[in-house]
Amino acid sequence: MSALLTGSAPVLAELNRVLTRKLTAINQYFLHARMYRNFGFEALNKHAYKASIYEMKHADALIERILLLKGLPNLQELGKLFIGEEPEEMLQLDAKVQLADIQVIRSAIGVCEQAQDYVSRELLSEILEQQEDYLDWLQTQLDLLKQLGQSNYLQSKIHQE
Amino acid sequence: MYVCLCKGVTDKTIRQAADDGVTSMRELRALYGVGSQCGSCTSCAREVLSEHLATRQQKFQQLPTLPIAVCYA
Numbered sequence: 027m028s029a030l031l032t033g034s035a036p037v038l039a040e041l042n043r044v045l046t047r048k049l050t051a052i053n054q055y056f057l058h059a060r061m062y063r064n065f066g067f068e069a070l071n072k073h074a075y076k077a078s079i080y081e082m083k084h085a086d087a088l089i090e091r092i093l094l095l096k097g098l099p100n101l102q103e104l105g106k107l108f109i110g111e112e113p114e115e116m117l118q119l120d121a122k123v124q125l126a127d128i129q130v131i132r133s134a135i136g137v138c139e140q141a142q143d144y145v146s147r148e149l150l151s152e153i154l155e156q157q158e159d160y161l162d163w164l165q166t167q168l169d170l171l172k173q174l175g176q177s178n179y180l181q182s183k184i185h186q187e
Numbered sequence: 188m189y190v191c192l193c194k195g196v197t198d199k200t201i202r203q204a205a206d207d208g209v210t211s212m213r214e215l216r217a218l219y220g221v222g223s224q225c226g227s228c229t230s231c232a233r234e235v236l237s238e239h240l241a242t243r244q245q246k247f248q249q250l251p252t253l254p255i256a257v258c259y260a
Contacts, residue, residue, distance in 0.1 A: 106227045109189040111197060119188060 033095025034141045040134035041092050041146060042100050044153075047127050048085040050105035052078050054123060057109055058116045062183075067113060069183040074120070077160050084153045091149055113180060114171055121164040128157050190232050193224035198235050205239045212236065 033041070059074035092099040108123055110116030131154045138147035171179045188198050196219045204215060212233055215221045222229040 104227075106231060107189075107192055109192060111188065115188055 031094065031096065033092070033097055033143065033146070036137050037141045037143045037146055038092060038095060038097035040137045041088055041095075041097070044127075044131055044134050044150065045085060045088045045092070045099055045101075046103045046105060047130055048081050048088060049101065049103075050107065051081045051123060051127060052085065053104070054107045054109065055081060055120065057107070058120060061109075061116065062113065065113065067180065067183040068185060070113065073163065077120075080156055080160070084156070087149055087153070091146060095143075095146075113183075114168075114176060117164055117167050117171070121161060121168060124157060124161040124164060128154065128161060131157060190235055191219070191221045191224075191228040193228075194220040196221050196228075196232075201232060201235045202239045205236055205243065209236075210240060 055074050055078035059071045059078060062068075062074060063071035089099040089101075108119040110119045131150055135147050135150045135154070138144070138150060167179075174182070190196055190198050190201060200219065201215065201221070204218060209215055209218065212222065212229070215232060215236060216223050221232045
């Protein structure tokens with residue numbers, strides 16, 4: 027019975043790779059959120075905090091999936107955090123990390139498809155959808171920042187939306 | 188951007204250090220402790236340093252070697 031529910035090695039490796047990126051993103055977004063709050067940009071804090079919690083939920087789903095497939099979720103490994111010094115740079119770095127995550131998830135979906143692990147693929151595509159939503163929000167903020175100018179944009183982020 | 192979070196070293200600090208004559212990771216570590224705690228930033232710090240050194244090198248090469256007219260008489 028256990029032989030039936032064992033994930034293939036490449037799928038487990040991909041799931042762990044995505045998990046590492048998730049664990050890294052949790053910390054990056056959380057630190058950015060609280061930095062925004064410290065600067066007084068409550069509206070930006072709210073979004074970054076929510077993004078961090080979503081990453082946590084994704085990590086949770088991946089951990090459970092890896093365990094179900096008889097793998098060992100690697101919670102030890104953590105990537106480099108890209109922490110900005112001011113809001114514009116913080117948004118740019120979050121967008122950069124989010125985009126890189128999307129590319130990793132896309133290739134992981136391909137591996138799951140090849141191994142006929144359709145449930146893992148489904149899980150990853152759900153995660154991908156939320157990733158794309160957040161990347162879109164980040165890119166909108168960067169566009170707004172360019173159009174309104176930094177001071178006008180930041181003024182609109184002082185009060186919670 | 189913070190290149191090294193453990194020691195709070197930014198990319199600006201590294202570029203300034205390169206302008207002040209730092210050319211290796213070893214010197215950077217001795218001066219600011221970059222990469223001396225968790226080591227996650229080593230490759231990023233090396234990238235920032237070598238990139239900045241390369242642009243500096245290029246800038247110097249574009250400068251005329253002798254800005255003044257020399258009289259060989």
